[in-house]
Amino acid sequence: MTKPHLQLAQETIHLLAGKPGVSGYEYKLFPSLEQTFKPLVDDIYTDNMHNCYAVKNGYASNNQTVMLAAHSDEIGLMVTHIDSKGFIHFSPIGGIDDRTLLYQEVTVHGSRDLPGIISFQPDQTKSDKKKSVKLHQMAIDIGHSSEEAQSLVKPGDIVSINRATLDLLDQTIAGKSLDNRAGITVMAVCLSELNSIKHKHNVIAVTTVQEEVGLRGAQTSTEKLNPTIAVAIDVTHAQTIDAKNQVSIHLGKGPAITIGPNIHPTMHALLTACAQDNNLPYQVQAVAGPTGTDARIIQLSSFGIPTGLLSIPLRYMHTSVETVSLKDVVSCGKLLARFIAALPDDLEDISCS
């Protein structure tokens, strides 16, 4: 009995967003990824970078490989040293905005997981309340003396931000690391949908590591798979109160299908045609330069891979209250499945058209 897509999406996003998976330390996510993908695919395996591959075979004998890629990592912190008072100092991993860190609850992954808070002691004598606090002025308080802290935590240990995932109204969901657990959820919905429609080609859904520090997992996994075509799934900025006219993408109006030099024009054309044929909502996002997603490095792999990009609209990127619409996640997963099922017999036709 297959779960309804919305239920699958909601359960998956809650399961994945609740777990830490800071860049380079995504192995902590593997049990949850396995739990998500195993019931949906023929095979699942990982590599030495901890990219995780979920393989769903197509029915044709001369099948080719369609790679899906959604990154599994999230931004986080790394312990650099512990001072004489027991405060833990840290460096950012990935694009951290210092302003989002103050007074957050964190988990320090020391010799065991330790709860902590990001502290800062304002200077009471100066009135510098208008200045934002910089990362190097903050430290993590785990409530221990220096000696105790040193025995449990060492430089190089990972720190992840904590935040419960919230169900807001109208199938809107807020939490940490929805960039890009929302993208992984799209792949789960897609693979679930593919269980009820026939598809010729092999689909390998990769949860790529270390996207936030330089698209690294996508680079090695693409090199390994050498797929005929690929679709990356990530998130994109959705309009917020202050966005004015700089952001044209709206939450809840369907996934964004990217167009631009980073995207193969036929991939864009097939994805939009598929959305129209199936009455699925979508938005078009034009990106003039390289997209800041796995699509960038996948396109440049090997002899060049025709690559498409689907993005889930998301508000408040790289904070612990990233917000997406489950409706966008589900329609994106459906779109991806329909797209795969409708692909031509010979995928080389895509790169030549």
Add this chain to the structure above:
Amino acid sequence: MSMNRDFDYSLLAKLTQAFGPSGNEQQVAEIITDNVKDYVESIVTDTMGNLIVRKKGNEQKIMIVCHMDEVGIIVTHINKNGFLYYATVGGLKNTDMISKRVIFSNGTVGIIHKEKDETIDKKPEKLYIDIGAANEQEAKELVRVGDMAVISGDFLENDSVIISKALDDRIGCFIALEVIRTVTSPYDLYFVFSAQEEVGARGAKTAAYAIEADLAIIIDTTFSYDTPKVQNNRVSLNNGVAIKVMDKSIVVSPAIKNWMAKIAAASDIPHQWEIITAGGTDSGPIHLTKGGIPTGGLAIPVRYLHSGNEIVGKKDITAGIDLLTALITTHLYFES
């Protein structure tokens, strides 16, 4: 407990004083070749200028990488008064360049300076090199456009530290040389003395592709955080070899860094942790080669990197040699 052992530091003096800006590593390669040829099965120079030294073994392939090149400058223009203008080759800050001595491969020495009332920003155009030439013609007899020079800095030592130019990364080359000459290992060892690290880890990238190792270990330098104002217990001089956790180009797999620390602890080798957010190393392109090469790194703490007056601690050199030896003679990280 590893102590200050005596090594033949005259070899390190020779290595550091050799001329080797990125793309011009031949002098360094010659010194290395002379000192390893009796200990290894093969020595190859590839198209990029990497020197690849193989010490054969029957077990897995390990690639050990240190770079030969150093930061420098390249002459872009010679004016009619005989002054030279330049661009940087590798990470050099203009504000740090005033009054630096540079030396060309033919021995010509120049002084980098600025006009008295000039303020220096990000562009090097306001700086010039004075080689003491009277005019354009005289200058061109000694230096041509396109010639490179390096920052000069004599080799000095006392009981605890060494001061010189180009310790980044001739110290890595020195450690590798010591290990090549003393180690007996079951593994198939490829020592890569890489070219063009300072301009983007270019040599290591192609070498990694050619060798396709089962494990790569980088030996490079890292910032020492023990200057007067920065007294924290991060990385300091003579406090041990640093085990790479993260730099701008890599997040080392926890399995590998923990393996290194475990081996260090088991042999009582002093070690610290390298965590930096600026600056990449050869480990970046290497670990992303093909389907991904498991990669870790050792780093020797250095004060005043790229200054011509780099300082390293002798205890850290000893620890570096001991830890590299231990790593390539015991079980690998995935076998434990």
